Amino acid sequence: MSVLARAALPCLRLLPAEAAHDLTLRALALGLVRVRAAPPDPILRTRLWGRDFPNPIGLAAGFDKNALVPDAMLRLGFGFVEIGSVTPLPQAGNPKPRIFRLAEDAAVINRLGFNNDGLAIVAARLAARRRHGGAADRSGIVGANIGKNRDAPDAVADYEAGVTAFAPLADYLVVNISSPNTPGLRELQRRREVTALIERLLAARRAASPGREPPLLVKIAPDLSEEERGDLADVALTSGIDGLIVSNTTVTRPPDLRGGHAHEPGGLSGKPLFALSTALLAEMYRRTQGRVPLIGVGGIASGADAYAKIRAGASLVQLYTGLAYQGPGLIARIKHELAALLRRDRFASLAEAVGSGG
Ligand SMILES: Cc1cc2nc3c(=O)[nH]c(=O)nc-3n(C[C@H](O)[C@H](O)[C@H](O)COP(=O)(O)O)c2cc1C
Secondary structure, three states: OOHHHHHHHHHHHOOOHHHHHHHHHHHHHOOOOOOOOOOOOHHHOEEEOOEEEOOOEEEOOOOOOOOOOHHHHHHOOOOEEEEEEEOOOOEOOOOOOOEEEEHHHOEEEEOOOOOEOOHHHHHHHHHHHHHOOHHHOOOOEEEEEEOOOOOOOOHHHHHHHHHHHHOOOOOEEEEEOOOOOOOOHHHHHOHHHHHHHHHHHHHHHHHHOOOOOOOEEEEEOOOOOHHHHHHHHHHHHHOOOOEEEEOOOEOOOOOOOOOOOOOOOOEEEEHHHHHHHHHHHHHHHHHOOOOOOEEEEOOOOOHHHHHHHHHHOOOEEEEOHHHHHHOOHHHHHHHHHHHHHHHHOOOOOHHHHOOOOO
16 A cells, blocks of 8 residues: 555544545545555456456445546456446435444444436446546446435336446446335335336346346345345346345344444444345355355455355455455455465365355
8 A cells, every 4th residue: 555545544534434435535536545556366367247357356336426436446456346326316315424433343334325426427427438448448347336316206217217328338237226225225125026127127228238238236135034035036046137246234233333323324334244244145145056146245354254255155246344444455455365265275266166165
Protein backbone atom coordinates (compact mmCIF):
# COMPACT_ATOMS: atom_id res chain seq x y z
CA MET A 1 0.00 0.00 0.00
CA SER A 2 1.29 3.51 -0.69
CA VAL A 3 2.36 5.68 2.22
CA LEU A 4 -0.58 7.95 1.48
CA ALA A 5 -3.12 5.14 1.64
CA ARG A 6 -1.59 3.76 4.84
CA ALA A 7 -1.74 7.15 6.53
CA ALA A 8 -5.25 7.85 5.25
CA LEU A 9 -6.96 4.82 6.80
CA PRO A 10 -6.76 5.89 10.48
CA CYS A 11 -7.80 9.44 9.48
CA LEU A 12 -10.84 8.14 7.61
CA ARG A 13 -11.95 6.32 10.76
CA LEU A 14 -12.34 9.67 12.47
CA LEU A 15 -15.04 10.67 9.99
CA PRO A 16 -18.64 9.46 9.95
CA ALA A 17 -18.78 6.25 7.87
CA GLU A 18 -20.55 7.71 4.85
CA ALA A 19 -18.32 10.81 4.68
CA ALA A 20 -15.27 8.52 4.81
CA HIS A 21 -16.73 6.49 1.96
CA ASP A 22 -17.41 9.56 -0.20
CA LEU A 23 -13.87 10.82 0.38
CA THR A 24 -12.44 7.42 -0.54
CA LEU A 25 -14.39 7.43 -3.83
CA ARG A 26 -13.02 10.88 -4.62
CA ALA A 27 -9.46 9.82 -3.86
CA LEU A 28 -9.91 6.74 -6.05
CA ALA A 29 -11.34 8.80 -8.91
CA LEU A 30 -8.33 11.14 -8.68
CA GLY A 31 -5.92 8.18 -8.79
CA LEU A 32 -4.64 8.89 -5.28
CA VAL A 33 -5.06 5.34 -3.97
CA ARG A 34 -2.35 3.01 -5.25
CA VAL A 35 -1.07 -0.38 -4.24
CA ARG A 36 1.97 -2.19 -5.56
CA ALA A 37 0.46 -4.68 -7.99
CA ALA A 38 1.60 -8.23 -7.35
CA PRO A 39 2.16 -10.26 -10.54
CA PRO A 40 -0.95 -12.34 -11.31
CA ASP A 41 -0.72 -15.89 -9.94
CA PRO A 42 -1.88 -18.47 -12.51
CA ILE A 43 -3.39 -20.74 -9.82
CA LEU A 44 -5.98 -18.04 -9.10
CA ARG A 45 -7.15 -17.77 -12.69
CA THR A 46 -10.58 -19.14 -13.41
CA ARG A 47 -13.02 -19.37 -16.30
CA LEU A 48 -16.75 -18.95 -15.91
CA TRP A 49 -19.54 -18.10 -18.35
CA GLY A 50 -16.92 -18.16 -21.10
CA ARG A 51 -14.93 -15.37 -19.43
CA ASP A 52 -11.43 -15.45 -17.95
CA PHE A 53 -11.21 -14.03 -14.45
CA PRO A 54 -7.60 -13.19 -13.46
CA ASN A 55 -8.51 -14.02 -9.86
CA PRO A 56 -11.75 -14.89 -8.06
CA ILE A 57 -11.82 -11.93 -5.64
CA GLY A 58 -14.51 -9.40 -6.60
CA LEU A 59 -15.72 -6.08 -5.23
CA ALA A 60 -19.29 -6.53 -3.94
CA ALA A 61 -22.17 -4.23 -4.89
CA GLY A 62 -22.68 -1.07 -2.86
CA PHE A 63 -19.11 0.26 -2.82
CA ASP A 64 -19.29 1.80 -6.29
CA LYS A 65 -23.04 2.20 -6.74
CA ASN A 66 -22.68 4.78 -9.49
CA ALA A 67 -19.84 3.26 -11.55
CA LEU A 68 -17.49 6.12 -10.68
CA VAL A 69 -14.37 4.02 -10.14
CA PRO A 70 -14.65 0.49 -11.60
CA ASP A 71 -11.28 0.65 -13.35
CA ALA A 72 -9.54 2.12 -10.30
CA MET A 73 -10.87 -0.85 -8.29
CA LEU A 74 -9.71 -3.32 -10.93
CA ARG A 75 -6.26 -1.70 -10.79
CA LEU A 76 -6.18 -2.33 -7.03
CA GLY A 77 -6.19 -6.04 -7.88
CA PHE A 78 -9.81 -7.17 -7.85
CA GLY A 79 -10.57 -9.90 -10.38
CA PHE A 80 -13.95 -8.31 -11.12
CA VAL A 81 -16.08 -5.40 -9.92
CA GLU A 82 -19.84 -5.11 -9.46
CA ILE A 83 -21.37 -1.65 -9.72
CA GLY A 84 -24.81 -0.73 -8.30
CA SER A 85 -27.41 -1.27 -7.11
CA VAL A 86 -28.87 1.08 -9.68
CA THR A 87 -32.58 1.95 -9.85
CA PRO A 88 -34.37 3.35 -12.93
CA LEU A 89 -34.76 6.85 -11.47
CA PRO A 90 -32.16 8.65 -9.36
CA GLN A 91 -32.94 8.26 -5.69
CA ALA A 92 -31.69 10.00 -2.52
CA GLY A 93 -32.14 7.02 -0.20
CA ASN A 94 -32.94 7.16 3.51
CA PRO A 95 -32.10 10.09 5.82
CA LYS A 96 -28.55 10.22 7.25
CA PRO A 97 -26.95 8.82 9.33
CA ARG A 98 -27.57 5.51 7.57
CA ILE A 99 -24.22 3.69 7.74
CA PHE A 100 -22.89 2.62 11.13
CA ARG A 101 -19.52 1.09 12.02
CA LEU A 102 -19.46 -1.71 14.57
CA ALA A 103 -15.66 -1.62 14.90
CA GLU A 104 -15.51 -4.13 17.79
CA ASP A 105 -17.27 -6.64 15.54
CA ALA A 106 -15.49 -5.74 12.26
CA ALA A 107 -19.01 -5.14 10.95
CA VAL A 108 -21.22 -2.47 9.42
CA ILE A 109 -24.96 -1.82 9.54
CA ASN A 110 -26.39 0.11 6.59
CA ARG A 111 -29.86 1.31 5.68
CA LEU A 112 -28.92 3.39 2.65
CA GLY A 113 -32.07 2.49 0.72
CA PHE A 114 -30.62 2.46 -2.83
CA ASN A 115 -29.20 5.98 -3.01
CA ASN A 116 -27.90 6.19 -6.59
CA ASP A 117 -27.69 8.33 -9.72
CA GLY A 118 -30.25 6.29 -11.70
CA LEU A 119 -30.00 4.21 -14.87
CA ALA A 120 -29.47 6.96 -17.45
CA ILE A 121 -26.42 8.45 -15.76
CA VAL A 122 -24.81 5.20 -14.65
CA ALA A 123 -25.35 3.51 -18.03
CA ALA A 124 -23.76 6.55 -19.71
CA ARG A 125 -20.70 6.09 -17.46
CA LEU A 126 -20.37 2.43 -18.44
CA ALA A 127 -20.83 3.33 -22.11
CA ALA A 128 -18.07 5.95 -21.84
CA ARG A 129 -15.82 3.38 -20.18
CA ARG A 130 -16.37 1.03 -23.11
CA ARG A 131 -15.64 3.79 -25.63
CA HIS A 132 -12.38 4.60 -23.88
CA GLY A 133 -11.26 1.00 -23.90
CA GLY A 134 -11.95 -0.04 -20.30
CA ALA A 135 -13.63 -3.20 -21.45
CA ALA A 136 -11.17 -3.79 -24.28
CA ASP A 137 -8.93 -5.21 -21.57
CA ARG A 138 -10.48 -8.67 -21.33
CA SER A 139 -9.56 -9.01 -17.68
CA GLY A 140 -11.59 -5.95 -16.67
CA ILE A 141 -14.84 -7.66 -15.79
CA VAL A 142 -17.55 -5.27 -14.59
CA GLY A 143 -21.01 -6.52 -13.59
CA ALA A 144 -24.09 -4.35 -13.02
CA ASN A 145 -26.42 -4.85 -10.06
CA ILE A 146 -29.98 -3.60 -10.53
CA GLY A 147 -32.68 -2.63 -8.05
CA LYS A 148 -36.09 -0.98 -8.06
CA ASN A 149 -37.16 2.49 -7.00
CA ARG A 150 -38.77 2.68 -3.59
CA ASP A 151 -42.11 3.92 -4.91
CA ALA A 152 -42.15 1.99 -8.18
CA PRO A 153 -45.72 1.08 -9.13
CA ASP A 154 -44.48 -2.01 -11.02
CA ALA A 155 -41.40 -3.69 -9.56
CA VAL A 156 -40.90 -6.03 -12.50
CA ALA A 157 -40.89 -3.12 -14.95
CA ASP A 158 -38.12 -1.46 -12.91
CA TYR A 159 -35.90 -4.54 -13.13
CA GLU A 160 -36.72 -4.87 -16.85
CA ALA A 161 -35.51 -1.32 -17.39
CA GLY A 162 -32.26 -2.21 -15.61
CA VAL A 163 -31.69 -5.29 -17.75
CA THR A 164 -32.48 -3.38 -20.93
CA ALA A 165 -30.07 -0.57 -20.07
CA PHE A 166 -27.18 -2.70 -18.84
CA ALA A 167 -27.33 -5.87 -20.97
CA PRO A 168 -25.30 -4.27 -23.79
CA LEU A 169 -22.83 -2.66 -21.35
CA ALA A 170 -22.12 -5.04 -18.47
CA ASP A 171 -20.22 -8.33 -18.31
CA TYR A 172 -22.90 -9.79 -16.05
CA LEU A 173 -26.19 -8.65 -14.52
CA VAL A 174 -27.39 -9.08 -10.94
CA VAL A 175 -31.02 -8.91 -9.89
CA ASN A 176 -30.95 -7.63 -6.33
CA ILE A 177 -34.12 -8.83 -4.61
CA SER A 178 -32.48 -9.16 -1.22
CA SER A 179 -31.73 -5.68 0.07
CA PRO A 180 -33.45 -5.22 3.44
CA ASN A 181 -33.76 -1.46 2.99
CA THR A 182 -36.51 -1.21 0.34
CA PRO A 183 -39.92 -2.17 1.70
CA GLY A 184 -41.41 -5.23 -0.01
CA LEU A 185 -38.28 -5.97 -2.06
CA ARG A 186 -37.38 -9.25 -0.43
CA GLU A 187 -40.87 -10.64 -1.05
CA LEU A 188 -39.80 -10.92 -4.69
CA GLN A 189 -37.73 -13.93 -3.56
CA ARG A 190 -40.89 -16.03 -3.16
CA ARG A 191 -41.28 -18.83 -5.71
CA ARG A 192 -44.14 -17.39 -7.73
CA GLU A 193 -42.79 -13.84 -7.77
CA VAL A 194 -39.21 -14.77 -8.58
CA THR A 195 -40.24 -17.20 -11.34
CA ALA A 196 -42.36 -14.57 -13.07
CA LEU A 197 -39.67 -11.93 -12.59
CA ILE A 198 -36.92 -14.09 -14.10
CA GLU A 199 -39.05 -15.03 -17.10
CA ARG A 200 -39.60 -11.37 -17.93
CA LEU A 201 -35.94 -10.49 -17.36
CA LEU A 202 -34.60 -13.27 -19.56
CA ALA A 203 -36.89 -12.01 -22.33
CA ALA A 204 -35.70 -8.42 -21.77
CA ARG A 205 -32.08 -9.58 -21.90
CA ARG A 206 -32.65 -11.43 -25.17
CA ALA A 207 -34.29 -8.36 -26.71
CA ALA A 208 -31.62 -5.94 -25.48
CA SER A 209 -28.54 -7.91 -26.38
CA PRO A 210 -29.29 -10.68 -28.88
CA GLY A 211 -26.40 -13.06 -29.43
CA ARG A 212 -24.30 -11.46 -26.68
CA GLU A 213 -26.40 -12.03 -23.61
CA PRO A 214 -24.52 -11.40 -20.37
CA PRO A 215 -25.04 -13.89 -17.53
CA LEU A 216 -28.01 -13.05 -15.30
CA LEU A 217 -27.61 -13.75 -11.59
CA VAL A 218 -29.96 -13.41 -8.65
CA LYS A 219 -28.65 -12.11 -5.32
CA ILE A 220 -30.33 -13.65 -2.28
CA ALA A 221 -30.72 -12.85 1.41
CA PRO A 222 -29.22 -14.89 4.25
CA ASP A 223 -32.50 -14.71 6.17
CA LEU A 224 -34.65 -17.04 4.05
CA SER A 225 -36.88 -19.73 5.49
CA GLU A 226 -36.19 -23.39 4.74
CA GLU A 227 -39.08 -23.39 2.25
CA GLU A 228 -37.80 -20.28 0.48
CA ARG A 229 -34.30 -21.76 0.26
CA GLY A 230 -35.68 -24.91 -1.36
CA ASP A 231 -37.83 -22.90 -3.75
CA LEU A 232 -34.93 -20.69 -4.81
CA ALA A 233 -32.70 -23.70 -5.43
CA ASP A 234 -35.41 -25.20 -7.68
CA VAL A 235 -35.82 -21.91 -9.49
CA ALA A 236 -32.04 -21.61 -9.97
CA LEU A 237 -32.00 -25.06 -11.55
CA THR A 238 -34.97 -24.65 -13.83
CA SER A 239 -35.49 -20.99 -14.72
CA GLY A 240 -32.49 -20.42 -16.99
CA ILE A 241 -30.60 -17.99 -14.74
CA ASP A 242 -26.81 -18.25 -14.78
CA GLY A 243 -25.99 -18.12 -11.09
CA LEU A 244 -26.74 -16.96 -7.57
CA ILE A 245 -24.95 -14.48 -5.33
CA VAL A 246 -25.03 -15.64 -1.72
CA SER A 247 -25.60 -13.40 0.16
CA ASN A 248 -26.77 -9.90 0.87
CA THR A 249 -26.69 -8.38 4.39
CA THR A 250 -28.70 -9.85 7.27
CA VAL A 251 -31.48 -8.28 9.32
CA THR A 252 -30.67 -10.69 12.16
CA ARG A 253 -28.36 -9.67 15.00
CA PRO A 254 -26.07 -12.34 16.46
CA PRO A 255 -26.35 -12.07 20.27
CA ASP A 256 -22.62 -11.54 20.77
CA LEU A 257 -22.38 -8.25 18.83
CA ARG A 258 -20.47 -5.69 20.91
CA GLY A 259 -20.68 -2.54 18.77
CA GLY A 260 -22.80 0.24 20.25
CA HIS A 261 -24.83 0.54 17.04
CA ALA A 262 -25.90 -3.13 17.02
CA HIS A 263 -29.56 -2.21 17.36
CA GLU A 264 -29.72 0.24 14.47
CA PRO A 265 -32.18 -1.00 11.84
CA GLY A 266 -30.64 -2.11 8.53
CA GLY A 267 -28.51 -4.83 7.03
CA LEU A 268 -25.52 -6.21 8.92
CA SER A 269 -22.34 -7.04 6.96
CA GLY A 270 -18.78 -8.04 7.81
CA LYS A 271 -17.41 -10.69 10.15
CA PRO A 272 -20.66 -11.56 11.98
CA LEU A 273 -22.23 -12.39 8.59
CA PHE A 274 -19.54 -14.88 7.62
CA ALA A 275 -20.91 -18.07 9.24
CA LEU A 276 -24.53 -17.41 8.23
CA SER A 277 -23.75 -16.58 4.59
CA THR A 278 -21.26 -19.45 4.23
CA ALA A 279 -23.76 -21.96 5.63
CA LEU A 280 -26.36 -20.73 3.12
CA LEU A 281 -23.79 -20.97 0.33
CA ALA A 282 -22.96 -24.59 1.23
CA GLU A 283 -26.67 -25.41 1.40
CA MET A 284 -27.41 -23.86 -2.00
CA TYR A 285 -24.43 -25.70 -3.51
CA ARG A 286 -25.78 -28.98 -2.15
CA ARG A 287 -29.36 -28.24 -3.21
CA THR A 288 -28.26 -27.33 -6.76
CA GLN A 289 -25.77 -30.24 -6.95
CA GLY A 290 -22.97 -27.92 -8.03
CA ARG A 291 -24.77 -27.22 -11.31
CA VAL A 292 -25.39 -23.51 -10.74
CA PRO A 293 -22.40 -21.15 -10.42
CA LEU A 294 -22.41 -19.43 -7.03
CA ILE A 295 -20.68 -16.23 -5.92
CA GLY A 296 -19.93 -16.30 -2.19
CA VAL A 297 -20.05 -13.01 -0.28
CA GLY A 298 -20.36 -12.10 3.39
CA GLY A 299 -17.67 -11.44 5.97
CA ILE A 300 -14.55 -12.22 3.95
CA ALA A 301 -11.51 -10.66 5.63
CA SER A 302 -8.68 -13.10 4.83
CA GLY A 303 -7.49 -15.69 2.33
CA ALA A 304 -8.74 -18.41 4.67
CA ASP A 305 -12.23 -16.87 4.57
CA ALA A 306 -12.21 -16.76 0.76
CA TYR A 307 -10.95 -20.36 0.69
CA ALA A 308 -13.75 -21.50 3.03
CA LYS A 309 -16.34 -19.97 0.68
CA ILE A 310 -14.74 -21.64 -2.35
CA ARG A 311 -14.67 -25.02 -0.58
CA ALA A 312 -18.32 -24.47 0.37
CA GLY A 313 -19.18 -24.10 -3.32
CA ALA A 314 -18.35 -20.59 -4.50
CA SER A 315 -16.80 -20.31 -7.97
CA LEU A 316 -16.05 -16.64 -7.23
CA VAL A 317 -16.19 -14.51 -4.08
CA GLN A 318 -16.79 -10.85 -3.29
CA LEU A 319 -16.21 -8.53 -0.37
CA TYR A 320 -16.95 -5.01 0.79
CA THR A 321 -16.86 -4.51 4.58
CA GLY A 322 -13.40 -6.09 4.99
CA LEU A 323 -12.03 -3.46 2.63
CA ALA A 324 -13.43 -0.65 4.79
CA TYR A 325 -11.56 -1.97 7.85
CA GLN A 326 -8.34 -3.22 6.28
CA GLY A 327 -7.85 -0.94 3.26
CA PRO A 328 -6.78 -1.85 -0.26
CA GLY A 329 -3.77 -3.93 0.91
CA LEU A 330 -6.32 -6.60 1.83
CA ILE A 331 -6.83 -7.59 -1.81
CA ALA A 332 -3.19 -8.64 -2.38
CA ARG A 333 -3.11 -10.32 1.04
CA ILE A 334 -6.17 -12.44 0.29
CA LYS A 335 -4.83 -13.48 -3.11
CA HIS A 336 -1.45 -14.42 -1.64
CA GLU A 337 -3.00 -16.44 1.21
CA LEU A 338 -5.56 -18.12 -1.04
CA ALA A 339 -2.88 -19.22 -3.53
CA ALA A 340 -0.81 -20.66 -0.66
CA LEU A 341 -3.82 -22.59 0.69
CA LEU A 342 -4.63 -24.04 -2.74
CA ARG A 343 -1.01 -25.21 -3.11
CA ARG A 344 -0.89 -26.56 0.45
CA ASP A 345 -3.89 -28.76 -0.31
CA ARG A 346 -2.46 -29.80 -3.69
CA PHE A 347 -5.15 -28.28 -5.88
CA ALA A 348 -3.85 -27.67 -9.39
CA SER A 349 -6.42 -24.92 -10.01
CA LEU A 350 -9.02 -22.86 -8.26
CA ALA A 351 -11.83 -24.65 -10.09
CA GLU A 352 -10.74 -27.97 -8.56
CA ALA A 353 -11.27 -26.59 -5.06
CA VAL A 354 -14.82 -25.35 -5.68
CA GLY A 355 -17.20 -27.35 -3.46
CA SER A 356 -14.42 -29.60 -2.17
CA GLY A 357 -15.34 -28.98 1.44
CA GLY A 358 -18.74 -30.69 1.34
C1 LIG B 1 -22.70 0.25 2.82
C2 LIG B 1 -23.17 -0.94 2.04
C3 LIG B 1 -23.96 -0.75 0.91
C4 LIG B 1 -24.41 -1.85 0.18
N1 LIG B 1 -25.16 -1.66 -0.95
C5 LIG B 1 -25.54 -2.73 -1.69
C6 LIG B 1 -26.28 -2.55 -2.89
O1 LIG B 1 -26.55 -1.43 -3.33
N2 LIG B 1 -26.67 -3.66 -3.58
C7 LIG B 1 -26.36 -4.94 -3.16
O2 LIG B 1 -26.73 -5.92 -3.84
N3 LIG B 1 -25.65 -5.12 -2.02
C8 LIG B 1 -25.23 -4.06 -1.30
N4 LIG B 1 -24.50 -4.28 -0.15
C9 LIG B 1 -24.21 -5.65 0.29
C10 LIG B 1 -22.85 -6.14 -0.17
O3 LIG B 1 -22.77 -6.21 -1.57
C11 LIG B 1 -22.57 -7.55 0.43
O4 LIG B 1 -23.53 -8.46 -0.07
C12 LIG B 1 -22.62 -7.56 1.94
O5 LIG B 1 -22.10 -6.37 2.48
C13 LIG B 1 -21.83 -8.74 2.53
O6 LIG B 1 -20.45 -8.67 2.19
P1 LIG B 1 -19.33 -8.06 3.19
O7 LIG B 1 -19.54 -8.71 4.52
O8 LIG B 1 -18.02 -8.42 2.56
O9 LIG B 1 -19.55 -6.59 3.23
C14 LIG B 1 -24.05 -3.18 0.60
C15 LIG B 1 -23.25 -3.34 1.73
C16 LIG B 1 -22.80 -2.25 2.45
C17 LIG B 1 -21.94 -2.48 3.67
